[in-house]
Amino acid sequence: MRGLLITGTDTDVGKTYVTALIARELRGEGVRVGICKPACSGAEMINGAPVWSDIEQLADSAGVDNRELICRQRFLAPLAPPVAAAQEGSSVDDDRCRQTVLDWEGHSDLLLVEGVGGLLCPLTATSSIADFAAWTGFPLIVVARLGLGTINQTLMTLECAAHRGLRVAGVLLSDGDQLAATPAGQTNAEELAARIDVPLLGIVPFGADSVRLRDGTTPARIAWNQLADG
Numbered sequence: 023m024r025g026l027l028i029t030g031t032d033t034d035v036g037k038t039y040v041t042a043l044i045a046r047e048l049r050g051e052g053v054r055v056g057i058c059k060p061a062c063s064g065a066e067m068i069n070g071a072p073v074w075s076d077i078e079q080l081a082d083s084a085g086v087d088n089r090e091l092i093c094r095q096r097f098l099a100p101l102a103p104p105v106a107a108a109q110e111g112s113s114v115d116d117d118r119c120r121q122t123v124l125d126w127e128g129h130s131d132l133l134l135v136e137g138v139g140g141l142l143c144p145l146t147a148t149s150s151i152a153d154f155a156a157w158t159g160f161p162l163i164v165v166a167r168l169g170l171g172t173i174n175q176t177l178m179t180l181e182c183a184a185h186r187g188l189r190v191a192g193v194l195l196s197d198g199d200q201l202a203a204t205p206a207g208q209t210n211a212e213e214l215a216a217r218i219d220v221p222l223l224g225i226v227p228f229g230a231d232s233v234r235l236r237d238g239t240t241p242a243r244i245a246w247n248q249l250a251d252g
Contacts, residue, residue: 023127023130024131024133025056025123025134026160026250027155027161028165030166031166031176032139035198036165039226040194041136043231045083047243048246053131053132057086058092058123058133059093060123060135061107062074063097063098063105063107064099072096072098076136091122097112102144103145104146105144120154120157140179141155141182156186162188163194163249164179164180165193166179168198169201169210170201177217192221194226198228199228211224211225
């Protein structure tokens with residue numbers, strides 16, 4: 023199975039937004055896109071029923087009606103999945119996390135897997151997102167927050183990935199906090215590119231409807247299929 027695992031340098035850095043944008047671009051190219059998340063925590067109650075906004079975004083972007091195909095394990099509290107599960111008297115099961123990926127075997131040309139938090143975020147009582155990423159074998163897309171502090175967070179994430187033998191296809195800077203005009207936002211890309219040994223794919227502007235790599239002033243679509251192939 024071919025795929026990309028989208029992870030982040032922290033929580034709320036824009037992983038879901040980026041994953042959804044990648045899915046839309048691939049679908050626009052005629053690619054059969056699979057999309058999933060091993061576990062999801064943090065629901066909003068709407069009309070008395072829990073709604074996980076991450077799952078809704080992913081479902082909409084990939085045109086998937088069955089939420090079970092996207093995420094089998096969903097918890098209410100906005101906490102790390104095993105902590106949120108424990109509050110409900112439950113637990114996150116490794117086999118069910120893996121089955122969420124295996125369900126897409128033969129049903130997608132490229133599977134997008136969105137992680138939870140950062141690489142070392144607990145996924146189950148005994149494993150992390152990094153462990154899950156190693157099991158999939160998929161190259162990583164690292165989403166980093168544009169702004170002050172992102173250099174340190176990104177370098178630590180890449181060092182963690184290298185230490186664990188995880189392949190990183192590239193880094194994307196996400197401007198979800200609208201910091202592009204700040205001194206940090208204006209210098210992040212240049213400073214990171216000089217310090218990392220993986221591609222800096224580009225910046226996702228606030229409210230962007232596509233993910234694009236810029237060559238001078240000419241936008242060019244990122245070759246997600248090629249990144250998935252390493």
